[in-house]
Amino acid sequence: MIVLSNSLLLIGIVYSPYTNTELPSNIIALLENSFQGQFEFYLTCVETFEDVLLATNTADIIFDLTFSTSLLESIKKLAEEKHFIIASINKSSGTFSNWEFFIHDSWENHLKALSSIISYFNWETFIVVSDERHDENDGFDTYFSDKNYQWFFFANNKIKKSSDLFIGKAIQASGIKNLVLLNRGESTKLLLQSLVEQSLLSLGTGVIVGSEGAWGLYGNGVIAYVESGLESADSYYSYEGLAFIKFLNLMINFSSKPDPFDLLEFLNSKTVNHYPISNFMLLNTVNNINAAVGNIFNGNLTILNSLTFPGNSPNIPNSPTTAVNIWMASGNTNWMSSPDVVVHELAIAETFALNYWKSTHALEGFEITVTNTDCGASEYNATYGYFCFYNLLATPGVGYLSSPYPYIDLAYIYTLRSLNVSISQISQYAPFASLENQTNFPEFMRVARSDKYNIQVIFNLCVIFNWKNIMVIYDETSYDNYEYFVAMAKQFNVEIVNSPKYRLIDTYYTMDKYQEWKWWFEGNVNLKARLVVPLLIPPYGFYVAESFYDTGKRRGDIIVLSNARIAYSLEWLNDPIQNEKIVEIFDGAVIASQAEWIGEYGEMLKKEFNRHYSNSTDFRCLAFDSAMLLLNGIKFTIQQGQNTKDFQSMNSNLRKQRFTGCSGTVSIEQGSNQRLLPTIGIYNIRLDTTTQKLYEVLVGLYDPGSTTLISLFSEILWFDSTTVVPTDFIIYENGCPFPKKAISHSEKGSGVFYGISAAFVVFSAVYCFWIWNKWWKNIKIEKLINSAAAQFEDYILMAIVAIDFFQFISQGPDIGWLFFWLSRICSYSMANFDYSVGKSNYWIYLYTAMIISCYWVFSACILIFKLNKLNGWLLKYVRIFATLLLLIIGNIIFVPMVSVLLSIFQCDEGTSNQISDSFIRHDCTTYCWNHKYILWAFFSLISLIMYIPLSIYFRYHYENSNDHINIRTKPTFILQKSVLQISIIAMSQTIKVYSQSLHGLCCSILLLIFILLCLKNSPYNYSRMNFWAVTSYFGVLYNFILSSIYWLTEFESQELWLSLQILVWATLGISGILIQWKLIPSLLLTAQPPDIAIFFRFSLGARVSAADINKLKKEIVQISDMGEEKLPNLKSQTRFSIEKDDLISE
DSSP: OOOOTTSEEEEEEOTTTTTTTTTHHHHHHHHHHHEEEEEEEEEEOOSSSSHHHTSSOOOOEEEEEOOHHHHHHHHHHHHHHHHHHHOOOOOOOOOOOOTESSSOOHHHHHHHHHHHHHHTOOSSSEEEEOOOOOOOTTTTTHHHHHHHHEEHHHHHHHHHHHHHIIIIIIIIHHOOOEEEEOOOOHHHHHHHHHHHHHTTTSSOEEEEEOOGGGGGSSSSEEEEEETTTTTTOOHHHHHHHHHHHHHHHHTTTOOOOOOOHHHHHHHHHHHSSOOOOOOOEEEEEEETTTEEEEEETTTEEOOOOOOOOTTTTTOOOOOOSSEEEEEEEEOOOOBBBBOHHHHHHHHHHHHHHHHHHHSSOTTEEEEEEEEESSSOOOOOOHHHHHHHHHTTTOOSSSEEOOSSSSHHHHHHHHHHHTTTTEEEEEEEEEOOOGGTTTTTTTEEESEEEOHHHHHHHHHHHHHHOOOOOEEEEEEGGGGOOOOHHHHHHHHTTTTOOGGGGGGGOOOOOGGGGHHHHHHHHHHHHOBBBBEEEEEEETTTTHHHHHHHTTTOBBBTTBEEESOOOOHHHHHOOOOOOHHHHHHHHTTTTTTEEEESSSSHHHHHHHHHHHHHSSSOOTTTHHHHHHHHHHHHHHHHHHTTOOTHHHHHEEEEETOOOOEEEETEEEEETTTTTSSSSSOOOOOOOOOEETTTTTEEEEEEEETSSSSSEEEOSSOOOOOSSSSOOOOOOOOOTTTSSOOOOGGOOOOHHHHHHHHHHHHHHEEEEEEEHHHIIITTTTTTOOOOSSSOOHHHHHHHHHHHHHHHHHHHHHHOOOOTOOHHHHHHHHTTTTHHHHHHHHHHTTHHHHHHHHHHHHHHHHHHHHHHHTTTGGGGGHHHHHHHHHHHHHHIIIIIIHHHHHHHHTTTTTOESSSSSSSEEETTTEEEEEEESHHHHHHHHHHHHHHHHHHHHHHHHHHHHHTTTTTTTTOBBOOOHHHHHHHHHHHHHHHHHHHHOOOOHHHHHHHHHHHHHHHHHHHHSSSBHHHHHHHHHHHHHHHHHHHHHHHHHHHEEEEHHHHHHHHHHHHHHHHHHHHHHHHHHHOOOOOEEEOOOHHHHHHHHTTOOOOOOOOHHHHHHHHHHHEEEHGGGGHHHHHHHHHHHOOOHHHHHH
């Protein structure tokens, strides 16, 4: 205790461990500086009653800073006994000890002062923030019972993060812009800083700060009321110190220590425990500087200077709610053109969403306002757009419901960037693939997915309907979608039938360009493919459809498969002629696009929308969902205590939204700007026969989250008003997707085919010469002069001569006019490919030929490298089977195999002279030189390269490796015949197509040379084989010559030609039989092998009849007469090793 002069009043400042130690020390320093020599002060800390007793022993006045109820009660008790005065910092109303006085005005007077300000501002709705010392029951209702206020508690602390969270989640989330802060100065300052940093202390906001927080003012435009005399306080210590100084000034007149009762009487007359006169100063902060602008005397407010409010506004902020402004592209204006109807209609749907959201998702304290941008809806001018957006900066938005047109959205993005404006931009559609990239366009998002997603659905429909051919049309704006379309076509094994030059059309094509692009449409019309996918933004697809109509397409000639909705464009087809053309082309179309108005919620919204507006066609549902995405994002941002004006927070929160909209579940894909796996609707375009207008019907859904991707819950009505799925090509009477008159000679396709055919002829000739020169040049065969048992292989070689006869005839000029049945025989022998195979089974024969070629190579490897000697039963059986088939694969079916494999290159006809428009002659629905064709052409080429050499080689190799064969063929003849066969095959698929007579002449010349060679060098070692081989070749040669003369003269007398043919062939046949009978004996005997069953019964002692014994004896004698050298062959037939002597003895 500090004791000074006894003539001075002794003032004790008492504090406790609950007190901030800086408070009493700062206050006593302030008091000593203010009252030097006038009062005696001491400072002491108390914890118990004994401490209080010692601290108050000689005091005249005790300044209570203990912040402890129990210690205060001890002080009050001792004041009654010792008669000292208690000075308290409380300002609560109530009954107090006669010795207790308060250095602040009463709480009631504070409420009066606050009430006068609120009344002056005319606030009806506001927020009150206070610490734990006050609550709304603390007399607040007495003065503000007619007001709509909310009370929030914010504890006094120095943690900035706490104030940030409180302002965001409590103040901002409420939407109320009028605030009353009744906290102490340090908390008030933190709250005001948070308001400034979160841009909430802005235009339209009003903040009133109570007396205790007035020393913590911060910002611009804040209003505060403070007790007179305390307006200079800059800290809590000075605030309380100045109040105590004001109290002590009442006793300045006392220079000596009076009787305590006299002092008490004086204080009672002046204070009645509080100051009897309520006097407050009104402060206003301007740029963090406080200025006195008025006073409040006994609850009456007087304004002395003009007030400044947040945003440097002179107007009193009395709006009870926070306005959250959004931008909307309304479509009301366009640069130098009429308003855009589409965007305008979508804006109506967005307005409907806003009203619906207000009624169902009420966010109290907030008002959503809309600014129509009108900076270009479907057309954009850079200069006009720039100044349009520049003028909108006065009313900034927290989000932008932009255009459905992707090129307009891109223009918005770049213009706003040039103005340094960051705002989340939400589109209803905007299907550009480039806009998916969140890295490049972080401010953009859309409630629809890229049209790529719809393209995938289109190909799934192709699988369901068994469609394998399709046409695609695109422009430069849809190149990304086109690339994806091509990739999907390969993945789903669907052929794009129009060549690349007939796929790309002029960007934004319109009818005034038709004459310039007529060739393009004619090229696509000639293809006669039904399925057309226009990757074009509406309404440009309509202009393409109209041009197809003008080029000759009609209902059923085209089935449109679109990845974009067209119903909203159909509404504006007012031209009757144009409408008629569009109806013809689009009737029965199928569209895969974002599903709208689905589910019970979607149906309910659709009914509600139609109740207010005319209709709910395309994209209105997506417009509704885009608005709901923005509104839900705003609400979420506010609830998170974040500022909607902060782009990063708002943009991030929009991407976190997931809700059920009228188009299903709406959410933005992570790392992308597009919607996450939406449900795709499958729509059918139908014709209203009454109005002759087209309309859409939802017939199915594509749901990526379902086990069944596509569910069709309604039948699709096609162009013929039936549910029968049409073919992907228009099939004409010729079985092709184009009429016969559309077929023309393809010079380029013919040139390629001629080159390939000639190459194989040369390749075969060179290979045969190489084989002959390397291995077979000096091989000689012995002539068969003795009788021998005919072997199975001998009969095969004989049959080959007959088969060659039919195969050569079939490869020559057409004889169907002469011998129908003979031509059929040639056809069914698979020699004449033109007659035996149509497009229905062409590919089966081709695949079979490729498989046989692969097996032939495998078998040849086993035979050549003798792999059968390796362990493995499979290889041994493969060798046996390959050996048995050597004559068949390498000889009998050689001509049809080469003909089949070579035919895939026969692309000498097409719908134009372009090589890509040529088609396979045997399947006019398959166009040459696309990716699918090239694949099979490559396999055929490899098959030919492998099959021809191996077949030629193994024709002689088989005879040479089997000693039991009697008939032997000269290697030279095998090589010559092989070259002749390949040459005639090549000519039959090239020259024959254009000139039967020329083909016959060429074949006759080659065959005559071949016959002369045969006459000079006998092809076989058996005379009868040589005779009939040459005879059959003469028969073929005569047929070639006769057919050539017929095709050259076209003399139509079938009886004459038939007579000449039969006469010569009959002469050759009869003469041959006679010559053979007289001059050429048979050396091959057909002997029956012994009856082994009888032999075994006889050997085992079983009973055998005399007739059986005689039969066995005759057979053994016959065998004996053949000679010893032929016995092994017979043994091989019986499959028993039986010695001749044993048989005879038996």
